[in-house]
Amino acid sequence: MEEEHEELHAELAKAIKMRGKVGEAAKKVAEVLHPHFQKENGIALPVIGVARELAEGKTSPDFPKALELHDKFKAEYEKMLQEHVEIVRTLDALGKVAETYKKKDVLEFVRKLKNHAITEEDLTYPAVLMAGKLLKQT
Ligand SMILES: [Fe+2]
Numbered sequence: 830m831e832e833e834h835e836e837l838h839a840e841l842a843k844a845i846k847m848r849g850k851v852g853e854a855a856k857k858v859a860e861v862l863h864p865h866f867q868k869e870n871g872i873a874l875p876v877i878g879v880a881r882e883l884a885e886g887k888t889s890p891d892f893p894k895a896l897e898l899h900d901k902f903k904a905e906y907e908k909m910l911q912e913h914v915e916i917v918r919t920l921d922a923l924g925k926v927a928e929t930y931k932k933k934d935v936l937e938f939v940r941k942l943k944n945h946a947i948t949e950e951d952l953t954y955p956a957v958l959m960a961g962k963l964l965k966q967t
């Protein structure tokens with residue numbers, strides 16, 4: 830997932846370098862996206878890192894830290910969903926100008942990042958919350 834973040838980040842950096850309206854719209858995406866990605870890398874992904882051990886009933890020295898991060902994540906959860914709404918709003922705007930200027934790569938980026946957010950909402954975030962429940966039981 831962190832790799833996926835880096836990939837998306839690199840594609841957005843390319844779009845930002847484009848002149849005019851596309852670059853401007855891409856910059857708006859970056860403003861809301863960067864702090865969000867950092868938060869995910871900091872408090873969600875490390876918890877996912879122990880999901881397998883947890884689900885398999887094993888233990889790991891990383892469990893206490895994961896529990897601590899889960900608690901931080903849980904406190905931020907609603908806000909992070911709200912950030913997705915915000916991100917999608919900027920992506921819709923970027924998609925519109927990319928369409929106008931026929932920037933296929935940018936349109937592809939918009940599609941990918943939207944899917945990324947949906948996967949997080951349906952899978953990644955719930956996995957963090959479930960991991961927390963299991964961590965509290967161990
Ligand atoms: Fe993400």
Ligand SMILES: [Fe+2]
Nearest residue numbers: 865869946949
């Ligand atoms: Fe996200």
